[in-house]
Amino acid sequence: MRGTAAERRRELDSIYPVWERHTTWGRFVINVARFRERVFITTDEGDFTYIEIASRAIQASETLALAGVVQGMHVGIHLCNNIDFVVMTYALSILGAVSVLLNPKAPSSHVAELSEQAGVKILLTKEEEILQSPLMGEKGIKVIDPRKIMENRSAGRERTESQNSENRLVTIETDPDRTAVIIFTSGSTSRPKCVTLTHDALLRSSFGTCRTRCMEDGRRILLPIPLFHAMGYVEGLLPVVYVGGSVVITEKKFDPGRILEDLKKFQCNDLVCVSLVAMRLLEEQKKRRELLPDLHAAYWASSCPDHVWEEAAEAFGIDDITTAYGMTECGSTSVMMRPEDPLPLLKRCHGVVKEAGCAGIPEEDGRLLQTRIRDPETGEELSAGRAGVLYCKGPCVTKGYYNDAAATAKAIDADGWFCTNDICVLDEKGYLTFLGRSDDVYKINGENVAPALIDSVIEEWPGVVETAVVGIPDDKYGFVGVAFVELTFPEQADAALRSYCADKLLHYQIPKYFIYVRGDQWIRTSNNKVIKAKMKKLAEEVIRRNPSKESIFLYREK
Numbered sequence: 001m002r003g004t005a006a007e008r009r010r011e012l013d014s015i016y017p018v019w020e021r022h023t024t025w026g027r028f029v030i031n032v033a034r035f036r037e038r039v040f041i042t043t044d045e046g047d048f049t050y051i052e053i054a055s056r057a058i059q060a061s062e063t064l065a066l067a068g069v070v071q072g073m074h075v076g077i078h079l080c081n082n083i084d085f086v087v088m089t090y091a092l093s094i095l096g097a098v099s100v101l102l103n104p105k106a107p108s109s110h111v112a113e114l115s116e117q118a119g120v121k122i123l124l125t126k127e128e129e130i131l132q133s134p135l136m137g138e139k140g141i142k143v144i145d146p147r148k149i150m151e152n153r154s155a156g157r158e159r160t161e162s163q164n165s166e167n168r169l170v171t172i173e174t175d176p177d178r179t180a181v182i183i184f185t186s187g188s189t190s191r192p193k194c195v196t197l198t199h200d201a202l203l204r205s206s207f208g209t210c211r212t213r214c215m216e217d218g219r220r221i222l223l224p225i226p227l228f229h230a231m232g233y234v235e236g237l238l239p240v241v242y243v244g245g246s247v248v249i250t251e252k253k254f255d256p257g258r259i260l261e262d263l264k265k266f267q268c269n270d271l272v273c274v275s276l277v278a279m280r281l282l283e284e285q286k287k288r289r290e291l292l293p294d295l296h297a298a299y300w301a302s303s304c305p306d307h308v309w310e311e312a313a314e315a316f317g318i319d320d321i322t323t324a325y326g327m328t329e330c331g332s333t334s335v336m337m338r339p340e341d342p343l344p345l346l347k348r349c350h351g352v353v354k355e356a357g358c359a360g361i362p363e364e365d366g367r368l369l370q371t372r373i374r375d376p377e378t379g380e381e382l383s384a385g386r387a388g389v390l391y392c393k394g395p396c397v398t399k400g401y402y403n404d405a406a407a408t409a410k411a412i413d414a415d416g417w418f419c420t421n422d423i424c425v426l427d428e429k430g431y432l433t434f435l436g437r438s439d440d441v442y443k444i445n446g447e448n449v450a451p452a453l454i455d456s457v458i459e460e461w462p463g464v465v466e467t468a469v470v471g472i473p474d475d476k477y478g479f480v481g482v483a484f485v486e487l488t489f490p491e492q493a494d495a496a497l498r499s500y501c502a503d504k505l506l507h508y509q510i511p512k513y514f515i516y517v518r519g520d521q522w523i524r525t526s527n528n529k530v531i532k533a534k535m536k537k538l539a540e541e542v543i544r545r546n547p548s549k550e551s552i553f554l555y556r557e558k
Contacts, residue, residue, distance in 0.1 A: 002296065005320075005339035008214035012357065016207070016242070019358040021176040023199040025093035028054070028241060035244035038218070042248040042266055043083050050244075053086060056150065060091035063149045068142070069122060071096035071172055074182065076115050076141075078102040078125035081227050081249040084146045086237070088124055093180065093199070096173030100182045100194075101228040108133050115141055118182050118194045118402055176200040182402055183230050183328050186525040194402035195328045201396040205331030206238035208356035208368040208396070212336045213299065213322060215270075219245035220294070222268040224259050224277055231301060234332035235324075236272045256284035260292075267294040271316075275304040275323075276466070276528045282308060285315045296320055301333070302529065303452065305459040306347040313343065325350035325434045329411070329418060331396030334369055335432045349431040361394060369394035372417065373426055376438055387435055387450070390424040391417045423450060440532055442471025442479040444508045449481060451532070454511065457504045461497055463488045465519070469511055470536040472543070481511035482539040486519055494551045515542055518555040 002008070022030070032050045041048045048056075069075060075097045079085040092099045100118045102111055104127070112135045115123055122142045125131065136143045180199040184192040223236040227249065237247055248266045252258065259281055263271065271278075278300040297320040298312065313321055323346055326333035337351040353367040360366035372381055373388040382388045397418045400408035412418050423435040435441075436452035443449065451469040458467040465486040471479040487493055494514060501510045523534040546552050 002216050005214040008216050012211050016358055021200055023093055023173050023176055024180055024202060025090050027203055028090060031241050038244050039246045041083060041086055042246060044250055045083060048083055056087045057090035060087050060149050061094040064091055065095060067144060069095050069097050073097045073121050074100050074119045076100045076102050076120040076123035078104050078111055078123055080104045080251040082251050085227050088146055098179050098182060103228055112136060112139060185328055186529055193407055195398050196402050197331060197398055201331045204356060204359040205396040206234050207242055207359040208354035209235050210239040210242045211357050212338055212354045214339050215243045217243050219243055219270055220268050221270040221272050222248045222263055223272050224254060225273050230328040230332040256280045260284055260288060260290045263292050263295055264290055269294055270297040273300050274528050275300045275302040279304055279308060282312050282315055292316060309343055309346045323350055325432060327420060329398045330392050334392055349433040352430045368396055384426055384428045387423055387425045389438055390420045390422050393417045444477045444479055447508045449509055454509055458483060461500050463493060468530045468535055470532050470539055472536060472540050482513040483511035484515050484517055484535055486517050513543060513550050515552045515554050521554060
């Protein structure tokens with residue numbers, strides 16, 4: 001029985017009454033003892049139990065040690081969503097090495113640059129281009145194919161070793177305050193930075209997700225997003241360990257039809273993804289009407305049109321849809337909607353600070369973070385309902401950026417408060433609404449304009465698939481707004497959309513320019529976030545080419 005959200009939360013509190021500080025491997029070992037034969041990972045290769053993953057991780061750690069991996073070494077993981085990714089992260093945790101998570105689809109030159117930036121000494125990859133390239137060697141980085149690490153281990157040997165693994169579940173690293181991973185920021189507004197996260201930070205954040213979402217025993221999550229990002233790793237892979245659950249991952253290219261089939265085939269209870277993936281799945285589900293009797297929960301981050309929430313709840317037949325806000329520097333998500341929160345709240349906010357129970361701050365009633373909203377110019381703390389820059393402090397906040405003391409000092413003050421550079425509002429009940437990056441906010445005749453607010457209005461107009469508003473310099477007004485819009489129907493909608501905006505927005509909030517695009521014309525990060533800094537440059541280029549037009553149909557261009 002799944003039970004109510006309150007019942008599931010009480011069950012988690014009874015199992016985890018006090019916070020025990022461990023490394024990621026140390027926590028996994030405890031749960032292997034509880035859930036030994038349960039399936040932990042399902043991939044294109046098949047099912048893998050908790051004890052099988054443990055056995056493989058131990059074997060891999062022994063071989064990695066022979067290859068030169070030592071405590072504290074930075075080891076790059078350049079792998080897709082497959083069993084090797086999971087095994088190698090745990091193997092490196094055993095050895096006390098730092099896992100540097102890299103985009104497996106990035107070109108070799110980019111991988112080399114980021115690896116050097118993160119101090120990588122050994123890189124694990126299957127990509128022949130990188131394995132054969134002299135570039136890594138020139139930078140002093142040893143490249144290893146993880147398939148070589150696990151080769152010559154027959155199924156029989158694995159079974160034999162897994163039977164004896166309980167006697168070998170040992171670890172070199174025992175300090176939960178040492179760095180466990182380096183995850184790069186998305187780079188949507190600047191050069192990617194190397195965010196360091198400790199073992200304890202990862203585990204507290206992932207337990208906070210587990211408890212806030214009230215995960216039941218054995219929850220099965222389908223994860224159609226990359227594991228190398230904080231969302232995939234911290235919100236999908238790590239939380240299920242606390243409840244003996246499992247994660248379905250795949251290396252295959254995203255296909256909404258196949259994802260729906262996998263939800264049914266693997267009897268998934270939960271879908272964790274980004275909003276763009278969710279909306280494409282919703283479109284496909286409206287056509288197919290797949291019966292998904294096991295699915296009862298879904299979580300996606302990033303904004304989407306308001307109507308999507310109710311439509312998704314009905315189309316997928318689920319009663320627990322949630323969203324969240326966060327960033328890698330704060331251990332992934334900071335605030336999150338709870339299962340018992342009414343659906344209409346999803347339209348106006350992103351949730352409350354994660355309620356992590358024993359893993360949270362006792363003085364904050366078990367919340368994972370302390371939060372403050374400050375005036376972006378004076379630094380004055382603002383009262384509820386006023387927009388300003390969000391600051392966070394707590395045990396899951398990064399200790400800093402690797403090898404970048406200047407960026408660390410700029411982001412974290414002497415009292416440990418981390419500046420998110422995000423414009424947010426906290427209401428009287430503690431619900432947070434994200435309004436946009438402070439870098440995105442622009443001024444028209446001295447009036448602040450928050451693009452996220454305009455995005456939310458435009459996305460509600462029928463036929464809008466996605467939108468992104470940016471501000472560009474203007475000689476007369478200082479800045480003017482440019483709305484990139486993807487529509488499901490032709491340009492005849494332009495006048496009607498402008499009229500709609502005039503009814504819903506203040507005059508200075510209405511974008512001067514509307515640029516209509518195809519789905520493939522968005523400039524995105526590897527995690528499907530629109531890179532507004534690059535869209536801003538694109539806007540300036542397009543408008544320079546069309547100086548007399550305020551409505552531009554970029555999708556006509558090849």
